[in-house]
Amino acid sequence: MTVVLETEGLTRRFGQVVAAEDLAVQVREGEQVGIVGPNGAGKTTFLNLVTGYIPPERGTIRFMGRDITGLHPRTITRLGIARTFQIPQLYSNLTVLENMLLAWAAREGRMMDPWWPLRRTAWVEPAMDLLARFGLADDADRPTYTLPEGKRKLLDVALALALRPRLLLMDEPTSGVSVREKFPLMDTLMEILLPAGVTVLFVEHDMDVVLRYAQRVLVFQGGRVVADGDPQAVLSEVLAAPSKTK
């Protein structure tokens, strides 16, 4: 199976804190990989390194065989890596539909278009379709600052998915969401992402979510991958030693 993402010797320190050390990770096409680990283990740093938010001190990052080390986030996004954030990054004063239409403009490479309207039929219809799949169609005209956290998370993913990424990195998709809403939210996400053939890498603290939705799990600790494999096997080992990892 094609290797979508590959890192070698990826290293990054913040002063004395080792956020990533010699990280060697491979993700194959179509996989759903969960990343777990205690706070400060380097999970979010890994996402930030891959998406170009922070540059590595050493090491290489390859996406579909192409070296993307040190590239700007928007270049990496255009190559096919999209991400979501622990705190959803939305345009708070725009409506849900306007948020989505901006993503559509970006997808079509028309963000710098200064004259033709953003609300053009050719974009509104598919954007509304995608919102409907995320259960957000009824909220299309609501400003996003009025949305509850679960729907903000969904919209964050919808914006990323509008870009038609090959690889989607999600940072704690269920954080800030009530216990009752976690599984329905993940069900909705996976029902959309898997048929689209998107490779998914997600950071998660909730082991039940990882067990249910990841095919493979990476355990981070001290900026290193200390375990990699089947979630059931790896997590039962990890949970047996709670002092090492969460």
Place this chain on the structure above:
Amino acid sequence: MKPRAVLIGVLSFVGLGAVGFVLPRWTVFLFSLALARGLAALSVALLMRAGLVSFGQSLFFATGAYTAAFMVRLLGVREAGLLLVGAVIVSMTVAALTGLWIARYREIFFAMLSLAFTMILYGWLLKAYWITGGTDGLRIPPPTVLGTAWSVDTLRSVLYEATLVCTAVALVLIHLFLDSPLGYALRAVRDNEVRLEYLGSSVWQVVYWAYVLAAGLAGLGGVLTALNVGHVDPQLAYWTTAGEFVFITLLGGTESVLAPLIGAVVFEFLRTYALKYAPYTWQMALGGMMLLLILFMPRGLWTLRYLRFRKAVS
């Protein structure tokens, strides 16, 4: 655009055009200046959409005005249309150069840099008196409009109508711009730059092109002022002029392309009457006005539209 809004726009345009032939000359002159300054205020409002406050739009206002003066004196151009086009192009070119640097900055740094640029121009206009006329400035002889040299009496009305047409065209274009992806991207810059970059778009480019477009608007306002007044001087580039544009923008509001124009008309008449009735304390009167505005209408006079709407609903 909604049909009702188009109808109101067309009727307002025709009504304002008609008053040019009816009102006293001094009032027509004030309206002309207000519209020209309103365009500069609109350029401030445009940048405010991206959360950027410019204290340097007088740079482009003065560039537009002086470009017209230089075109008349050095190239012998007399046609108003050519002066308008030349002034807008030069203003946008200056912005295209300064924007390479300033588009990286935000908040107070953007405000102070824009102020610094306009003060550099002000200093140059003062010192290079053999070209710019120094503090005396330069006189602009009456231009031809549509190839016709109008009599002095008629020219005032003709220039007013020309200013009105330019303002209307600029309003329509800016309205279209704000509805476009780039126009929405401006609001996205204010809300969340990170998300915009992670959609694969360049925040720098969005700010840069908005800055250049805003410069074109301010330049247009500058050349229209120069043609109506018939004179340019360094005061056009001074920071207080830029401050007035910010004042006008806050007075009118930023929610509609019409709001800064309304602010400009109110400001121009307010200042004229304040000067007439309180010649030594007129700035205090304007300051008091600003204080009241911030306290009771922080979103500007445009808020009155919603008050009226609420009454109609109740």
